[in-house]
């Protein structure tokens with residue numbers, strides 16, 4: 001469904017994404033894990049036609065996001081990491097606008113809007129301006145909106161950022177349901193390892209713009225000899241907080257990179 | 263088509279909901295009308311040009327449309343800042359439609375604001391000489407709104423952040439206004455100023471309005487209409503091209 005080969009993105013001299021290659025099969029739930037600034041969002045932007053790659057190739061359902069952007073846009077839905085709702089409109093209006101942009105017929109649109117807004121507990125506040133919402137409510141609206149139409153590929157960029165456990169649970173249950181019943185392909189990022197462990201069929205770990213490991217949760221644990229995915233993640237990406245280049249962490253990453261070159 | 267409509271409607275909703283802003287944006291035109299209209303009135307009359315209020319009212323209305331349409335076109339920057347722009351950029355709608363919806367909304371908002379100021383002008387004593395031509399005058403106003411909404415969208419698509427905004431206001435919007443003949447007749451100007459006024463699209467908007475509302479014209483209404491339409495088409499194309507290029 002998604003095929004990426006030698007993809008890079010440079011900002012000036014800085015390589016935000018550095019020669020990555022991976023594939024996501026149809027109906028797969030694929031998690032992209034990596035520390036802050038690893039290049040997850042940048043990759044998603046390139047896949048979703050928002051950013052032109054510096055080099056490399058992308059195929060989305062056989063199409064090229066750079067040249068066939070309109071066709072590609074018909075195939076995916078996305079929940080962005082950063083806010084993207086219109087604060088000056090009501091929750092209902094935001095959902096409705098989205099539904100129109102995605103050509104969901106009016107009847108169906110309004111039915112689904114009600115159902116999703118009830119699921120994510122926004123129904124009581126549907127006519128309030130979004131600027132009056134709490135952070136978590138805004139986030140829930142972004143998610144409800146992202147699920148309004150049924151794409152073939154769904155991108156979720158840290159969808160659960162700032163969400164309470166109830167909403168997180170609703171989200172993943174819903175996503176798993178869509179995946180099971182409609183064969184939806186999901187590409188997600190998260191900093192919560194338990195979520196990735198729960199829903200992802202395959203995981204890629206990215207660090208400093210490079211993919212350092214790919215495999216199922218079990219494979220990653222086995223590769224690193226750790227009990228938990230969190231342990232495996234730390235083993236692969238080092239314990240240093242990003243932006244401080246620590247020598248030790250670098251060496252660990254070096255090792256991890258060697259590892260991933262099967 | 264639905265996409266264009268819903269994005270157009272969004273601009274309108276945002277406008278009608280910001281009552282305070284609507285009132286605030288009347289301040290400047292009213293100030294021009296009162297301070298200049300009444301202040302320069304005697305000088306203008308003594309020089310044999312008739313009523314200054316009559317002369318400048320179309321100019322002030324056009325000014326309102328210029329400011330409002332440029333401003334809401336450039337408001338694209340706010341949508342970029344607050345993130346909503348992304349939502350429309352990944353939607354399965356040709357970007358040209360997104361751009362038309364936005365620019366059309368900006369132009370409509372500007373036209374409404376211009377009509378509001380027209381009402382204020384009438385209250386201040388402005389009288390169109392031929393009521394039958396008022397609709398044509400409004401058509402000129404609408405054309406002016408489209409021209410500058412397209413320009414604003416093109417600029418808003420090109421700027422990356424708010425810093426550029428002040429530059430555009432000072433080095434583009436204000437000169438467009440002051441060189442348009444909104445405040446003074448274009449006859450007998452020094453050659454360099456005459457040249458500048460002739461390349462300012464707003465001059466043709468103001469002139470067309472004046473032709474219809476007070477029966478006085480410098481270029482002739484036909485030329486005004488042709489120039490505005492051509493510039494409008496070109497700027498729409500430029501706007502669509504710039505909008506298509508946006509990356510976030």
Ligand SMILES: Nc1ncnc2c1ncn2[C@@H]1O[C@H](COP(=O)(O)OP(=O)(O)OP(=O)(O)O)[C@@H](O)[C@H]1O
Pocket residue numbers: 011016034035036037038039040041042043081
């Ligand atoms: N517009 C830009 N200009 C310059 N550098 C950028 C730009 N956008 C992102 N970067 C840099 O690219 C790198 C990757 O950023 P990206 O947003 O893809 O990280 P991420 O993996 O999504 O991180 P997070 O978990 O914090 O969301 C970062 O170092 C960031 O500073």
Ligand SMILES: [Mg+2]
Pocket residue numbers: 040041042081157
């Ligand atoms: Mg990110």
